[in-house]
Amino acid sequence: MALDDHIERILWTEADIAARVSELAAQISDDFREHTPSSPLILVGVATGAFLFFADIVRKINLPLTVDFIRVGSYGCGTQSTGAPRISCDINTDVKGKHVVLVEDIVDTGHTLSCLIAHLESKGAGSVSVCAFLDKPTRRKVHFQLVGDGKLYSGFECPDHFVVGYGMDFAELYRNLPYVGVLKPEHYN
Ligand code: PRP
Ligand code: MN
Ligand code: MG
Numbered sequence: 161m162a163l164d165d166h167i168e169r170i171l172w173t174e175a176d177i178a179a180r181v182s183e184l185a186a187q188i189s190d191d192f193r194e195h196t197p198s199s200p201l202i203l204v205g206v207a208t209g210a211f212l213f214f215a216d217i218v219r220k221i222n223l224p225l226t227v228d229f230i231r232v233g234s235y236g237c238g239t240q241s242t243g244a245p246r247i248s249c250d251i252n253t254d255v256k257g258k259h260v261v262l263v264e265d266i267v268d269t270g271h272t273l274s275c276l277i278a279h280l281e282s283k284g285a286g287s288v289s290v291c292a293f294l295d296k297p298t299r300r301k302v303h304f305q306l307v308g309d310g311k312l313y314s315g316f317e318c319p320d321h322f323v324v325g326y327g328m329d330f331a332e333l334y335r336n337l338p339y340v341g342v343l344k345p346e347h348y349n
Contacts, residue, residue: 163334167325167341172316174338177293177326180315181213184291185220188261191311192223195259200224202253202260206276207231208335209265212327213293213315217263228253230279232272243301245275256284260310265327266294266318274304281307293326294318294340322348 172180192201203221205214207229218227231249234242260280267273273290280288287308293315306312324330325337330348 163337166334166344166347167337168344170339170341171318171321171323172326172340177315177339178216181216181293182220184313184315185217185222187313188217188289188291189222192259196223196225199258200226202255202258203227203263204251204253204260204280205229205263206265206272207249208233209327209329210263210293211335213265214263217291226253230276232276234271243269243271245272247275247279255280255286257286259287259289260285261289261291264290264292266296266323267292267314268296268299270300270302270304274302277304277307289313294323296320 195201201223203218203225205211205227208231218225228251229249230247230251232245232247234245262273262276264273277288285307287310288306289310289312290306291313295314296318298320321342322330323340324334324343325340327335328340329335330343334343
């Protein structure tokens with residue numbers, strides 16, 4: 161079976177993704193250059209969905225930085241958020257007073273990010289920025305607030321379809337597709 165056959169159409173190709181990732185990384189590098197001589201930037205990847213975006217963007221940020229992961233999930237096996245994200249694996253890094261950038265694959269209802277931002281704020285992060293590959297603003301239920309002088313970076317605005325690939329799953333599948341596409345309805349019904 162070819163995994164590609166499950167995809168109705170491609171929204172962003174590998175080349176589209178690579179170009180946008182480079183732009184985002186250049187912005188982050190510019191914005192944090194003045195801060196990083198004293199302390200490296202802390203990049204936190206939100207597992208599982210952000211694993212590919214995270215690996216790509218950290219290689220394009222031209223600053224001293226450290227990497228860590230936080231694991232959170234709220235979708236389980238369905239296409240709807242349960243609205244109650246659960247952190248199942250926390251970061252190891254001490255973020256007190258530090259600049260942190262949360263790296264996400266997609267912001268949908270906003271529950272995941274608002275939970276993670278509050279979590280990092282409670283650990284004393286000096287600033288929390290968010291870098292999300294995709295944003296679905298039409299689906300937002302909770303408006304998250306960044307911490308300190310944190311900034312928001314967003315790759316593409318995503319239409320309201322259930323998208324998979326480039327880290328994003330349906331029932332844990334399709335994460336390994338190198339592009340972002342719309343799943344054929346017969347595969348999630
Ligand atoms: C997905 C996605 C984001 C979150 C966005 O994660 O990777 O983390 O949902 O949705 P929200 O804005 O409505 O909270 P998921 O819970 O499916 O876990 P996963 O990353 O392991 O797939
Ligand atoms: Mn996720
Ligand atoms: Mg998921």
